[in-house]
Amino acid sequence: MSETLPADGLLGWSWLLIALPLAGAAVLLLGGRRTDRWGHLLGTATVAASFVLAVLCTIQLAGQDGRPADVDLFTFISTGELDVRAGLLFDPLSAIFALLITGVGSLIHVYSIGYMAHDPARRRFFAYLNLFVAAMLLLVLGNSFVALYVGWEGVGLASYLLIAFWYTRPAAATAAKKAFIMNRVGDVGLALAIFVMFAQLGTTSYAGVFGAVGTLAGGTITALGLLLLLGACGKSGQFPLQAWLPDAMEGPTPVSALIHAATMVTAGVYLIARSAPIYDLTETARTVVLAIGALTLLIGAIAGCAYDDIKKVLAYSTVSQIGYMFLAVGLGPAGYVAGLAHLLAHGFFKAGLFLGAGSVMHAMNDQVDMRRFGALAKKLPVTFVTFGLGYLALIGFPFLSGYFTKDAIIEAALDRDDVWGWVLGGVAVLGAGLTAFYMTRLMLMTFFGRARWEEGVHPHESPSVMTAPMVVLAIGSVGAGALLVSVFPLSGWLEPVFGEPEEAAHVVAPAIIGLVVTAVMLVGVLAAWLFVGRREVPVTAPVRVSPVTRAARNALYADAVNESLFMRPGQWLTRALVWVDNRGVDGAVNGLAAGLGGSSSRLGRAQTGFVRSYALGILGGAVLVAGALLAVTAG
Amino acid sequence: MTLSYYLVLAAILFTIGAVGVLVRRNAIVVFMCVELMLNAVNLTLITFARSTGTVDGQIIALFVMVVAAAEVVIGLAIIMSIYRTRRSASIDDANLLKY
Numbered sequence: 136m137s138e139t140l141p142a143d144g145l146l147g148w149s150w151l152l153i154a155l156p157l158a159g160a161a162v163l164l165l166g167g168r169r170t171d172r173w174g175h176l177l178g179t180a181t182v183a184a185s186f187v188l189a190v191l192c193t194i195q196l197a198g199q200d201g202r203p204a205d206v207d208l209f210t211f212i213s214t215g216e217l218d219v220r221a222g223l224l225f226d227p228l229s230a231i232f233a234l235l236i237t238g239v240g241s242l243i244h245v246y247s248i249g250y251m252a253h254d255p256a257r258r259r260f261f262a263y264l265n266l267f268v269a270a271m272l273l274l275v276l277g278n279s280f281v282a283l284y285v286g287w288e289g290v291g292l293a294s295y296l297l298i299a300f301w302y303t304r305p306a307a308a309t310a311a312k313k314a315f316i317m318n319r320v321g322d323v324g325l326a327l328a329i330f331v332m333f334a335q336l337g338t339t340s341y342a343g344v345f346g347a348v349g350t351l352a353g354g355t356i357t358a359l360g361l362l363l364l365l366g367a368c369g370k371s372g373q374f375p376l377q378a379w380l381p382d383a384m385e386g387p388t389p390v391s392a393l394i395h396a397a398t399m400v401t402a403g404v405y406l407i408a409r410s411a412p413i414y415d416l417t418e419t420a421r422t423v424v425l426a427i428g429a430l431t432l433l434i435g436a437i438a439g440c441a442y443d444d445i446k447k448v449l450a451y452s453t454v455s456q457i458g459y460m461f462l463a464v465g466l467g468p469a470g471y472v473a474g475l476a477h478l479l480a481h482g483f484f485k486a487g488l489f490l491g492a493g494s495v496m497h498a499m500n501d502q503v504d505m506r507r508f509g510a511l512a513k514k515l516p517v518t519f520v521t522f523g524l525g526y527l528a529l530i531g532f533p534f535l536s537g538y539f540t541k542d543a544i545i546e547a548a549l550d551r552d553d554v555w556g557w558v559l560g561g562v563a564v565l566g567a568g569l570t571a572f573y574m575t576r577l578m579l580m581t582f583f584g585r586a587r588w589e590e591g592v593h594p595h596e597s598p599s600v601m602t603a604p605m606v607v608l609a610i611g612s613v614g615a616g617a618l619l620v621s622v623f624p625l626s627g628w629l630e631p632v633f634g635e636p637e638e639a640a641h642v643v644a645p646a647i648i649g650l651v652v653t654a655v656m657l658v659g660v661l662a663a664w665l666f667v668g669r670r671e672v673p674v675t676a677p678v679r680v681s682p683v684t685r686a687a688r689n690a691l692y693a694d695a696v697n698e699s700l701f702m703r704p705g706q707w708l709t710r711a712l713v714w715v716d717n718r719g720v721d722g723a724v725n726g727l728a729a730g731l732g733g734s735s736s737r738l739g740r741a742q743t744g745f746v747r748s749y750a751l752g753i754l755g756g757a758v759l760v761a762g763a764l765l766a767v768t769a770g
Numbered sequence: 771m772t773l774s775y776y777l778v779l780a781a782i783l784f785t786i787g788a789v790g791v792l793v794r795r796n797a798i799v800v801f802m803c804v805e806l807m808l809n810a811v812n813l814t815l816i817t818f819a820r821s822t823g824t825v826d827g828q829i830i831a832l833f834v835m836v837v838a839a840a841e842v843v844i845g846l847a848i849i850m851s852i853y854r855t856r857r858s859a860s861i862d863d864a865n866l867l868k869y
Contacts, residue, residue: 736869744868746861750791 145191146204149225152188152233152276155181157269163262171258175251178261179244182268186237193230202631203227205278205342212281216337224278224341228632231475231625232275232405235482239397240268242604246490247389249600250497260300260387267293271398275405279340280329283406287325287370290399291318297394298386310382317379321369325406328362331355345412356413360420363410364427371403371457374431378693380454381438384446388493391446396453396489397482404460404478408471411633414464421465425555428461429562434691436569440576441687443676444503445492448577449485451690452529455566456481462559463544466551471633472626473543476619480536483615484528487608491522494601495581498594505577506674510586514594517602519582521609526578528612530571531656533649536616541567542649543620552642567652571659579668587674776817783810797849797859801842808838 159181163174170177196204203226211221225233244264251257270289277283299311332339335355336347348356367373372380383395394400407414407424414421435455442448456477463474496503498515512519524535531537541563548559588594596602619625676688686692783806790803812831819827853859 739869742867742869744865746864747792747795754788754792 145188145195146225147206148188149192149204149206149223149276150208152185152192152237153223153269153272155185155188155269156265156272160262160265160269163258163265168258174258175244175248175261178265179241179248181265182237182244183241185268185272186234186241189230189233189237192225193234196225196227196230200631217333219279219281219339221282222278222340223276223282225276226632227628227630228405228409228475229275231479231628233272235479236268236271236275236398239482239486239608240264240393242607243389243393243397243486243490246392246493246601246604247387249598250389250493251387254387256300260297263293263296263300264389264393267297267394267399271402274402278342279338280332280344281339283409284325284329287322287366287402290394290402291315291322291370294318294383294390294394294399297390298383300387300390301385304385307385310379310385314379314383317376318369321366321376324362324365324369326366328359328366331359331362341409348413348416353417357417357419360410360414360417361423363406363413364420364424367403367406367461368427369403370406371400371461372431372454373403373427373457373461374434375693375697377431377434377454378690378697381442381447381450381690384444384450388446388489388496391450392486392489392493395450396485400453400457401460401478401482404457404464404474407461407464408475408633411468411471415467421467424461424465425559426465428458428463428465429559430458431455432458432462432566433562433569434458434693436566436573437687438690439573440569441684443505443580445495445505445508445577445581446489446503448505448573449488449492452488452570452573453481453485455570456485456529459541459544459563459566462563463547466547466559468633469550470544470547472629473540473547475629476616476625477537477540477544479619479625480528480540480612480615483608483611484525484536487521487525487605487612488529490601490605490608491518491525494518494597494605495522497597497601499588499592502589502592505580506672506676507587507589508581509584509588509672510582511594512582515582515596517596518605521602521605522582523578524609525612526574528616530574530660531567531652533653534617536612536614538649538653539616539620542645542652545652546641546643546645546648549642549648556642564652564655568655568659571656572663575660575663576667579663580672583668584672587672773817773821776813780810780813780817783807783813795860795862797852797861797864800861801845801849805838805842808834
C-alpha cells in the first residue's frame with residue numbers, strides 16, 4: 136500500500152459523507168410525524184449530497200495520483216495497551232465503493248419516493264434507508280477493522296429493520312430474524328479475527344495490521360483469513376450461510392435492490408479485497424475462498440432455475456453472482472480487480488433488475504408469482520426495455536457489462552494454469568449458462584407469452600419518478616463493463632491498493648473465452664426457450680417433477696440442512712439445559728427447602744398444646760439425666 | 771437418727787407432687803403439686819446440710835423459697851387471668867399454643 140497523505144481540502148471533510156445520511160436518519164426518526172410531509176425529500180437530499188461530495192472527493196483523490204488520504208477523527212477506545220482511533224481512509228478502493236453506495240443509493244431513494252408513495256410509514260422507510268447508507272459508508276471508509284466492524288453491525292441492523300419493515304406480516308418478521316441470526320454467525324468470525332489482531336499485533340488499523348501481518352506465524356495468518364472469510368460469508372450470503380438472502384426479499388423491493396443486491400451483500404467481497412495483504416500470505420484461506428465462491432455460484436444458479444417468485448429468482452441470482460466475485464478475489468492479485476469490476480457492474484444491473492421487478496409488482500398488485508405474469512412487454516414498455524437491458528447485461532450478452540466483467544473472472548481463473556484453474560473456469564462457464572437459462576425463463580414468463588393475470592389486475596406503467604432511476608441504471612448496465620475494463624480501466628485506478636497489475640500470460644486467448652462463454656450463454660437461452668417459451672406456462676407449478684427440480688425448488692435443501700444440523704440440535708440442547716435447570720438445579724434447592732419444611736412440620740406435631748404431656752417429657756428427661764449421672768458416677 | 775427417714779419422706783413428697791402435676795387438670799392443684807416438689811427438694815437439701823455440718827444447702831433452700839414465692843405471685847396471677855377469660859381453670863383447656 137502506498138504512503139498515505141494527511142487529508143486536506145475536501146478530503147478532510149469526507150466524514151460528512153457519513154454524517155449527512157446519519158443526520159437525515161436522526162431528523163426523520165426523532166422528528167416524528169411532523170416530518171411526514173417532507174421526510175422523503177430530506178432523506179433523498181442527504182444521500183444525493185453525499186454522492187456529490189463523494190464525486191468531488193474522488194476527483195481530488197485522482198488529482199493526487201490515488202495516494203490514499205487518512206482522516207484522523209478522534210479516540211474511539213483507549214484503555215491501557217488498547218488504543219483505537221476513529222478515522223477514515225479515503226483511497227481508490229473505498230472511493231469506488233463510496234460512489235457505488237451513494238450513486239445507486241440516490242437513485243433508489245428517488246425510486247422509493249414513488250414506490251412507497253402510498254405507504255403510511257414512508258418516513259420511517261427513508262429514515263432506515265438513510266441509516267443504512269451511513270452505516271455502509273462507515274463500513275467502506277473506516278480506516279481500521281474496528282470502524283469496519285461498527286459499520287458492519289450498522290448495516291446488519293438497518294437490513295434487519297428494513298426486511299421487517301412490514302413487521303405485521305409474519306413472513307417478513309421471520310425473514311428479518313433469520314437474516315439477523317445468520318449474520319450474527321458470520322459476525323462472530325469477524326469479531327474473533329479482530330480479537331486475534333488485538334492479541335497478536337496490538338492494533339486494528341489497516342496500516343498497522345497490514346504492515347505487521349508478515350511477522351505472524353503461518354497458522355495465525357490462515358486463521359485470520361478463515362475468520363474474516365466466515366464474516367464475509369455471513370454478510371454476502373455465501374455457502375454455508377446463503378439461506379437468509381432469498382428470504383430477505385420479504386422487505387420492500389427498493390431495499391432488495393439497494394441492500395440485498397447492490398451494496399450490503401457485497402461487503403464480504405470488500406472485506407476480502409481490503410484484507411488482500413492477509414490473503415496474499417495464506418494459500419489455504421484463499422483456496423477456501425475459491426471453493427466457497429465456486430460452490431455458491433452453482434448453488435445460487437441451480438436454485439434460481441426453479442423458483443417462480445420473481446424476487447427470489449433475482450435473489451438467487453445475486454447469491455450466484457457474489458459467488459463469482461468470491462471466486463475472483465480468491466484468485467489473489469490476478470482476480471481482485473476482476474472481482475471488483477464485476478461487483479460494480481453487478482451493482483448497476485442487479486439494482487436495475489430489482490427496481491424493474493418492483494415496477495412489475497407495482498403494476499400487478501404486488502403479485503410476485505411469475506406464473507401469474509406474462510405478456511407485460513406491451514403494457515410496461517419502459518420497465519420492459521430497462522429490465523431487458525439489465526437482463527442482457529447479467530447474462531453476459533456481448534459488449535454489455537456482464538460480458539466484460541464475467542469474462543475477466545473466467546480468464547483470471549484459467550490463467551492459474553493448473554487443473555484447478557480449469558475446474559474453476561469450467562464452473563464459471565457452466566454458471567454463465569445456468570444464469571442465461573434462469574434469466575431467460577424469468578423474462579419469458581414475465582414479459583412474453585399469454586397473459587395469465589389474476590382477475591381484476593390492470594397493469595399500468597409506473598410513474599416517472601420510478602422509471603427515471605431504472606433508465607439511469609439501465610444505461611449503467613450497458614456501459615459500466617466497457618467503461619471499467621477498456622475505457623477507464625479499473626486496474627489502473629486500483630493500482631495504489633493492489634499494486635501494478637502484472638501482464639498475465641494468457642493460457643487461453645481472451646477472444647476464444649469470449650466466444651465459448653457467449654456460445655454457452657446462447658445454449659442457456661435456447662434451453663429456456665425450449666422449456667418455457669415454446670410451451671404454455673401453467674398457472675400453478677407442476678407437482679409431478681423430477682427429483683432434480685424438487686431439490687432446486689428447495690434451494691438444494693439448505694434450510695433443511697440448517698434445521699437438522701444446527702436448529703434442531705440447538706433446540707435439543709436448550710431443552711436439555713432447561714430440563715437440567717428445572718429438575719437438577721432447581722430440584723436440589725427446592726428439594727432441600729421442601730425436606731426441611733416437611734420434617735419441621737412433622738416435628739411440630741409434638742407440640743400438642745397439652746401442658747401435662749410437656750411435664751411428662753420434662754420429668755422423663757430429668758430421670759434420664761439423673762440415671763445417666765448415677766450410671767457414670769457409680770461406674 | 772438416720773438420714774434415710776428424711777430422704778424417704780422427701781422422695782415420697784416429690785413423687786406425690788410429680789404424679790399430681792401429671793395427672794391433675796385443675797391448675798391450682800397442679801400449682802400446689804409443684805410447690806410440694808420444691809419443698810421436697812428443700813427438705814433433701816437441708817437434710818444433707820445437717821448431715822455434713824455445712825450451711826450451703828440451707829442457703830440454697832432459702833433461695834429456692836424466695837424464687838418459689840416470686841413464682842407463686844406470677845403463677846397465680848396467670849391462673850386468675852386465664853380463669854377470668856375462659857371461665858375454666860383446667861390446664862387442658864389452655865392449649866392454644868401448639869403447632
